[in-house]
Amino acid sequence: SAGGAANQQVSFFVTGLNEQLQKRSQRLEQLKLALQCGELEAWFQPQVDGASGRILGAEALVRWRHPDEGLISPAEFIPLAEETGLVIELGQQVLEQACRQAVLWRQKPGWEAFKIAVNLSTVQLSDSKLVHQVKAVLEATGLPAEALELEITESAVMDNTQEALVVLNQLADLGVSLSVDDFGTGHSSLAYLKSLPVSKIKIDRAFVKDLPDDLQDKALCQAVISIGAALDLKVLAEGVETQAQADLLMHLGCLSFQGYFYGRPSPAAEFSGGSVGQPG
Numbered sequence: 001s002a003g004g005a006a007n008q009q010v011s012f013f014v015t016g017l018n019e020q021l022q023k024r025s026q027r028l029e030q031l032k033l034a035l036q037c038g039e040l041e042a043w044f045q046p047q048v049d050g051a052s053g054r055i056l057g058a059e060a061l062v063r064w065r066h067p068d069e070g071l072i073s074p075a076e077f078i079p080l081a082e083e084t085g086l087v088i089e090l091g092q093q094v095l096e097q098a099c100r101q102a103v104l105w106r107q108k109p110g111w112e113a114f115k116i117a118v119n120l121s122t123v124q125l126s127d128s129k130l131v132h133q134v135k136a137v138l139e140a141t142g143l144p145a146e147a148l149e150l151e152i153t154e155s156a157v158m159d160n161t162q163e164a165l166v167v168l169n170q171l172a173d174l175g176v177s178l179s180v181d182d183f184g185t186g187h188s189s190l191a192y193l194k195s196l197p198v199s200k201i202k203i204d205r206a207f208v209k210d211l212p213d214d215l216q217d218k219a220l221c222q223a224v225i226s227i228g229a230a231l232d233l234k235v236l237a238e239g240v241e242t243q244a245q246a247d248l249l250m251h252l253g254c255l256s257f258q259g260y261f262y263g264r265p266s267p268a269a270e271f272s273g274g275s276v277g278q279p280g
Protein backbone atom coordinates (compact mmCIF):
# COMPACT_ATOMS: atom_id res chain seq x y z
CA SER A 1 0.00 0.00 0.00
CA ALA A 2 0.93 3.63 -0.28
CA GLY A 3 1.17 3.85 3.51
CA GLY A 4 3.52 0.86 3.56
CA ALA A 5 5.80 2.46 1.00
CA ALA A 6 5.82 5.70 2.95
CA ASN A 7 6.67 3.81 6.15
CA GLN A 8 9.48 2.05 4.39
CA GLN A 9 10.83 5.36 3.22
CA VAL A 10 10.62 6.75 6.74
CA SER A 11 12.42 3.77 8.25
CA PHE A 12 15.05 3.94 5.51
CA PHE A 13 15.55 7.60 6.33
CA VAL A 14 15.75 6.92 10.06
CA THR A 15 18.28 4.11 9.50
CA GLY A 16 20.40 6.48 7.40
CA LEU A 17 20.17 9.14 10.04
CA ASN A 18 21.14 6.67 12.76
CA GLU A 19 24.19 5.62 10.80
CA GLN A 20 25.22 9.22 10.38
CA LEU A 21 24.79 9.90 14.07
CA GLN A 22 26.77 6.79 14.96
CA LYS A 23 29.60 7.78 12.65
CA ARG A 24 29.60 11.25 14.10
CA SER A 25 29.77 10.08 17.70
CA GLN A 26 32.47 7.56 16.78
CA ARG A 27 34.46 10.35 15.17
CA LEU A 28 33.93 12.51 18.22
CA GLU A 29 35.26 9.81 20.56
CA GLN A 30 38.27 9.33 18.29
CA LEU A 31 38.94 13.04 18.28
CA LYS A 32 38.75 13.26 22.08
CA LEU A 33 41.28 10.41 22.30
CA ALA A 34 43.44 12.02 19.65
CA LEU A 35 43.66 15.17 21.74
CA GLN A 36 44.66 13.11 24.78
CA CYS A 37 47.24 11.05 22.88
CA GLY A 38 48.85 13.90 20.98
CA GLU A 39 47.75 12.82 17.50
CA LEU A 40 47.19 16.42 16.39
CA GLU A 41 50.22 18.05 14.82
CA ALA A 42 50.97 21.58 13.78
CA TRP A 43 52.33 21.70 10.23
CA PHE A 44 53.89 24.82 8.80
CA GLN A 45 53.56 26.71 5.52
CA PRO A 46 55.95 29.57 4.67
CA GLN A 47 54.85 33.17 4.29
CA VAL A 48 57.18 34.98 1.96
CA ASP A 49 58.20 38.51 0.99
CA GLY A 50 57.58 38.62 -2.75
CA ALA A 51 60.30 41.05 -3.74
CA SER A 52 63.20 39.34 -1.95
CA GLY A 53 61.80 35.83 -1.77
CA ARG A 54 62.75 35.70 1.89
CA ILE A 55 60.65 33.90 4.48
CA LEU A 56 58.75 36.18 6.85
CA GLY A 57 57.34 33.37 8.94
CA ALA A 58 54.89 30.51 8.71
CA GLU A 59 51.25 29.66 9.26
CA ALA A 60 50.56 26.70 11.53
CA LEU A 61 48.01 24.31 10.01
CA VAL A 62 46.71 21.39 12.02
CA ARG A 63 46.89 17.77 10.82
CA TRP A 64 45.46 14.70 12.52
CA ARG A 65 47.78 11.72 12.37
CA HIS A 66 45.10 9.05 12.72
CA PRO A 67 46.47 5.62 13.73
CA ASP A 68 44.43 3.75 11.07
CA GLU A 69 43.48 6.37 8.53
CA GLY A 70 46.74 8.26 8.21
CA LEU A 71 46.78 12.02 7.85
CA ILE A 72 43.42 13.75 8.03
CA SER A 73 43.03 17.33 6.88
CA PRO A 74 41.40 19.99 9.04
CA ALA A 75 38.35 20.43 6.79
CA GLU A 76 37.33 16.94 7.94
CA PHE A 77 37.44 17.52 11.70
CA ILE A 78 37.50 21.25 12.49
CA PRO A 79 33.71 21.60 11.95
CA LEU A 80 33.04 18.73 14.40
CA ALA A 81 35.57 20.18 16.85
CA GLU A 82 33.80 23.54 16.62
CA GLU A 83 30.31 22.09 17.10
CA THR A 84 31.41 20.21 20.20
CA GLY A 85 33.70 22.79 21.76
CA LEU A 86 36.75 20.52 21.36
CA VAL A 87 38.29 23.18 19.14
CA ILE A 88 39.21 25.08 22.30
CA GLU A 89 41.53 22.27 23.43
CA LEU A 90 42.65 21.66 19.84
CA GLY A 91 43.46 25.32 19.34
CA GLN A 92 45.39 25.40 22.58
CA GLN A 93 47.53 22.43 21.50
CA VAL A 94 48.27 23.91 18.08
CA LEU A 95 49.13 27.27 19.64
CA GLU A 96 51.54 25.61 22.08
CA GLN A 97 53.25 23.54 19.40
CA ALA A 98 53.49 26.50 17.04
CA CYS A 99 54.93 28.88 19.63
CA ARG A 100 57.42 26.30 20.89
CA GLN A 101 58.61 25.66 17.34
CA ALA A 102 58.82 29.37 16.54
CA VAL A 103 61.09 29.91 19.54
CA LEU A 104 63.45 27.25 18.18
CA TRP A 105 63.45 28.71 14.68
CA ARG A 106 64.07 32.23 15.98
CA GLN A 107 67.29 30.97 17.54
CA LYS A 108 68.73 30.11 14.12
CA PRO A 109 71.09 32.72 12.69
CA GLY A 110 69.15 34.97 10.31
CA TRP A 111 65.80 33.71 11.62
CA GLU A 112 65.48 36.16 14.54
CA ALA A 113 62.53 38.00 12.95
CA PHE A 114 60.54 34.85 12.17
CA LYS A 115 56.79 35.24 12.84
CA ILE A 116 54.29 32.49 13.47
CA ALA A 117 50.62 32.71 12.47
CA VAL A 118 48.00 30.56 14.17
CA ASN A 119 44.33 30.17 13.22
CA LEU A 120 41.66 31.03 15.77
CA SER A 121 38.15 29.60 15.51
CA THR A 122 35.04 31.69 16.20
CA VAL A 123 34.39 29.36 19.11
CA GLN A 124 37.73 30.27 20.68
CA LEU A 125 36.96 33.92 20.15
CA SER A 126 33.89 33.61 22.35
CA ASP A 127 35.74 31.64 25.05
CA SER A 128 36.31 33.85 28.09
CA LYS A 129 39.61 32.11 28.87
CA LEU A 130 41.20 32.75 25.47
CA VAL A 131 43.16 35.88 26.30
CA HIS A 132 44.55 34.36 29.48
CA GLN A 133 45.51 31.19 27.59
CA VAL A 134 47.35 33.05 24.86
CA LYS A 135 49.23 35.02 27.49
CA ALA A 136 50.08 31.81 29.36
CA VAL A 137 51.42 30.10 26.22
CA LEU A 138 53.62 33.10 25.41
CA GLU A 139 55.02 33.04 28.93
CA ALA A 140 55.51 29.28 29.00
CA THR A 141 57.28 29.13 25.64
CA GLY A 142 59.15 32.42 25.91
CA LEU A 143 57.90 33.60 22.51
CA PRO A 144 57.71 37.40 22.36
CA ALA A 145 54.14 38.55 21.71
CA GLU A 146 55.16 40.45 18.59
CA ALA A 147 56.29 37.18 16.99
CA LEU A 148 52.75 35.78 17.17
CA GLU A 149 49.98 36.55 14.74
CA LEU A 150 46.45 35.24 15.22
CA GLU A 151 44.29 34.68 12.15
CA ILE A 152 40.57 35.17 12.45
CA THR A 153 38.19 34.64 9.59
CA GLU A 154 36.17 37.50 8.29
CA SER A 155 32.92 35.78 9.21
CA ALA A 156 34.16 35.07 12.76
CA VAL A 157 34.60 38.74 13.50
CA MET A 158 31.55 39.93 11.66
CA ASP A 159 29.18 37.43 13.30
CA ASN A 160 29.77 38.43 16.85
CA THR A 161 30.77 42.02 16.58
CA GLN A 162 30.54 43.58 20.04
CA GLU A 163 32.02 40.72 22.08
CA ALA A 164 34.58 39.90 19.41
CA LEU A 165 35.83 43.47 19.46
CA VAL A 166 36.47 43.36 23.21
CA VAL A 167 38.47 40.12 22.92
CA LEU A 168 40.41 41.32 19.88
CA ASN A 169 41.39 44.49 21.70
CA GLN A 170 42.58 42.46 24.69
CA LEU A 171 44.66 40.24 22.38
CA ALA A 172 46.13 43.28 20.67
CA ASP A 173 46.96 44.72 24.10
CA LEU A 174 49.09 41.62 24.74
CA GLY A 175 51.17 42.70 21.76
CA VAL A 176 50.18 39.93 19.35
CA SER A 177 49.13 40.95 15.86
CA LEU A 178 45.83 40.04 14.26
CA SER A 179 45.00 39.26 10.68
CA VAL A 180 41.74 38.72 8.84
CA ASP A 181 41.79 35.35 7.06
CA ASP A 182 39.83 34.48 3.90
CA PHE A 183 39.22 38.16 3.28
CA GLY A 184 36.61 38.84 0.63
CA THR A 185 34.50 35.75 1.29
CA GLY A 186 32.55 37.21 4.22
CA HIS A 187 30.47 40.30 4.56
CA SER A 188 32.81 42.88 6.07
CA SER A 189 31.60 46.33 6.70
CA LEU A 190 34.53 48.55 5.91
CA ALA A 191 33.56 50.86 8.76
CA TYR A 192 33.73 47.93 11.15
CA LEU A 193 36.99 46.67 9.69
CA LYS A 194 38.43 50.10 10.31
CA SER A 195 37.55 49.84 14.00
CA LEU A 196 39.26 46.45 14.44
CA PRO A 197 42.78 46.21 15.90
CA VAL A 198 43.98 44.12 12.92
CA SER A 199 47.15 44.76 10.97
CA LYS A 200 46.79 42.44 7.99
CA ILE A 201 44.22 41.05 5.58
CA LYS A 202 44.72 37.79 3.73
CA ILE A 203 43.24 37.64 0.22
CA ASP A 204 41.34 34.39 -0.03
CA ARG A 205 42.60 31.73 -2.43
CA ALA A 206 39.29 31.91 -4.28
CA PHE A 207 40.36 35.24 -5.80
CA VAL A 208 43.86 34.03 -6.63
CA LYS A 209 43.31 30.62 -8.16
CA ASP A 210 42.14 31.83 -11.59
CA LEU A 211 44.74 34.57 -11.92
CA PRO A 212 46.27 35.87 -14.08
CA ASP A 213 43.56 35.18 -16.70
CA ASP A 214 40.36 36.01 -14.84
CA LEU A 215 39.90 39.75 -15.18
CA GLN A 216 37.15 39.98 -12.58
CA ASP A 217 39.33 38.26 -9.99
CA LYS A 218 42.16 40.56 -10.96
CA ALA A 219 39.90 43.57 -10.33
CA LEU A 220 38.78 42.10 -6.99
CA CYS A 221 42.39 41.54 -5.86
CA GLN A 222 43.15 45.10 -6.88
CA ALA A 223 40.17 46.25 -4.80
CA VAL A 224 41.30 44.33 -1.72
CA ILE A 225 44.82 45.69 -2.07
CA SER A 226 43.35 49.21 -2.27
CA ILE A 227 41.28 48.60 0.86
CA GLY A 228 44.45 47.47 2.60
CA ALA A 229 46.26 50.63 1.53
CA ALA A 230 43.33 52.84 2.57
CA LEU A 231 43.16 51.29 6.03
CA ASP A 232 46.94 50.94 6.44
CA LEU A 233 46.76 47.15 6.57
CA LYS A 234 49.33 44.72 5.21
CA VAL A 235 47.99 42.47 2.48
CA LEU A 236 49.03 38.84 2.00
CA ALA A 237 47.79 36.73 -0.91
CA GLU A 238 46.91 33.10 -0.11
CA GLY A 239 46.99 30.11 -2.41
CA VAL A 240 49.61 31.41 -4.82
CA GLU A 241 50.58 28.48 -7.01
CA THR A 242 52.43 30.02 -9.96
CA GLN A 243 55.03 32.62 -10.80
CA ALA A 244 52.50 34.38 -13.04
CA GLN A 245 50.07 34.78 -10.11
CA ALA A 246 52.84 36.13 -7.88
CA ASP A 247 54.03 38.55 -10.58
CA LEU A 248 50.55 39.92 -11.20
CA LEU A 249 49.80 40.34 -7.49
CA MET A 250 53.14 42.07 -6.95
CA HIS A 251 52.36 44.35 -9.86
CA LEU A 252 49.04 45.17 -8.14
CA GLY A 253 50.93 46.11 -4.97
CA CYS A 254 50.72 42.98 -2.85
CA LEU A 255 53.91 42.36 -0.87
CA SER A 256 53.48 39.07 0.99
CA PHE A 257 52.59 35.65 -0.29
CA GLN A 258 51.67 32.16 0.79
CA GLY A 259 50.95 29.16 -1.38
CA TYR A 260 52.25 25.99 -2.96
CA PHE A 261 54.50 28.07 -5.24
CA TYR A 262 56.55 28.99 -2.17
CA GLY A 263 56.04 25.84 -0.16
CA ARG A 264 53.41 23.34 0.91
CA PRO A 265 52.50 22.86 4.55
CA SER A 266 55.00 20.45 6.09
CA PRO A 267 56.01 19.07 9.46
CA ALA A 268 58.48 21.26 11.34
CA ALA A 269 61.38 18.92 10.59
CA GLU A 270 60.88 19.31 6.84
CA PHE A 271 60.27 23.05 6.90
CA SER A 272 63.08 24.60 4.94
CA GLY A 273 64.10 28.06 3.96
CA GLY A 274 66.99 30.44 3.83
CA SER A 275 67.31 33.46 6.04
CA VAL A 276 64.34 35.36 7.33
CA GLY A 277 63.61 38.81 5.97
CA GLN A 278 61.63 41.87 6.97
CA PRO A 279 58.42 42.67 5.16
CA GLY A 280 59.13 44.97 2.22
Ligand code: C2E
Residues within 6 Å of the ligand: 045, 060, 061, 062, 073, 074, 075, 078, 087, 091, 094, 119, 120, 121, 151, 181, 182, 205, 238, 239, 240, 241, 258, 259, 260, 261, 265
Ligand atom coordinates in the same frame (compact mmCIF):
# COMPACT_ATOMS: atom_id res chain seq x y z
P1 C2E B 1 43.26 28.72 6.04
O1 C2E B 1 43.63 29.20 7.39
O2 C2E B 1 42.72 29.70 5.07
O3 C2E B 1 44.54 27.99 5.48
C1 C2E B 1 44.90 27.95 4.13
C2 C2E B 1 44.56 26.62 3.52
O4 C2E B 1 44.91 26.66 2.13
C3 C2E B 1 45.33 25.45 4.09
O5 C2E B 1 44.51 24.29 3.99
C4 C2E B 1 46.51 25.31 3.11
O6 C2E B 1 47.09 24.03 3.11
C5 C2E B 1 45.81 25.61 1.82
N1 C2E B 1 46.73 26.13 0.81
C6 C2E B 1 47.82 26.90 1.01
N2 C2E B 1 48.41 27.22 -0.15
C7 C2E B 1 47.69 26.63 -1.13
C8 C2E B 1 47.80 26.60 -2.56
O7 C2E B 1 48.71 27.17 -3.17
N3 C2E B 1 46.85 25.88 -3.23
C9 C2E B 1 45.84 25.23 -2.59
N4 C2E B 1 44.97 24.54 -3.34
N5 C2E B 1 45.70 25.25 -1.25
C10 C2E B 1 46.61 25.94 -0.52
P2 C2E B 1 44.37 23.29 5.20
O8 C2E B 1 45.70 23.11 5.87
O9 C2E B 1 43.65 22.09 4.69
O10 C2E B 1 43.45 24.08 6.19
C11 C2E B 1 42.13 24.40 5.84
C12 C2E B 1 41.48 25.32 6.84
O11 C2E B 1 41.33 24.67 8.10
C13 C2E B 1 42.32 26.56 7.14
O12 C2E B 1 42.15 27.54 6.15
C14 C2E B 1 41.75 26.97 8.47
O13 C2E B 1 40.55 27.70 8.29
C15 C2E B 1 41.42 25.63 9.10
N6 C2E B 1 42.49 25.28 10.04
C16 C2E B 1 43.69 24.72 9.82
N7 C2E B 1 44.40 24.57 10.96
C17 C2E B 1 43.62 25.10 11.95
C18 C2E B 1 43.79 25.26 13.37
O14 C2E B 1 44.83 24.93 13.97
N8 C2E B 1 42.75 25.83 14.05
C19 C2E B 1 41.60 26.24 13.41
N9 C2E B 1 40.62 26.78 14.15
N10 C2E B 1 41.41 26.10 12.09
C20 C2E B 1 42.41 25.54 11.37
Ligand code: MG
Residues within 6 Å of the ligand: 059, 119, 151, 181
Ligand atom coordinates in the same frame (compact mmCIF):
# COMPACT_ATOMS: atom_id res chain seq x y z
MG1 MG C 1 44.62 30.77 8.09
Ligand code: MG
Residues within 6 Å of the ligand: 181, 182, 202, 204, 205, 238
Ligand atom coordinates in the same frame (compact mmCIF):
# COMPACT_ATOMS: atom_id res chain seq x y z
MG1 MG D 1 42.65 31.53 4.46
Ligand code: MG
Residues within 6 Å of the ligand: 182
Ligand atom coordinates in the same frame (compact mmCIF):
# COMPACT_ATOMS: atom_id res chain seq x y z
MG1 MG E 1 40.30 29.01 4.46
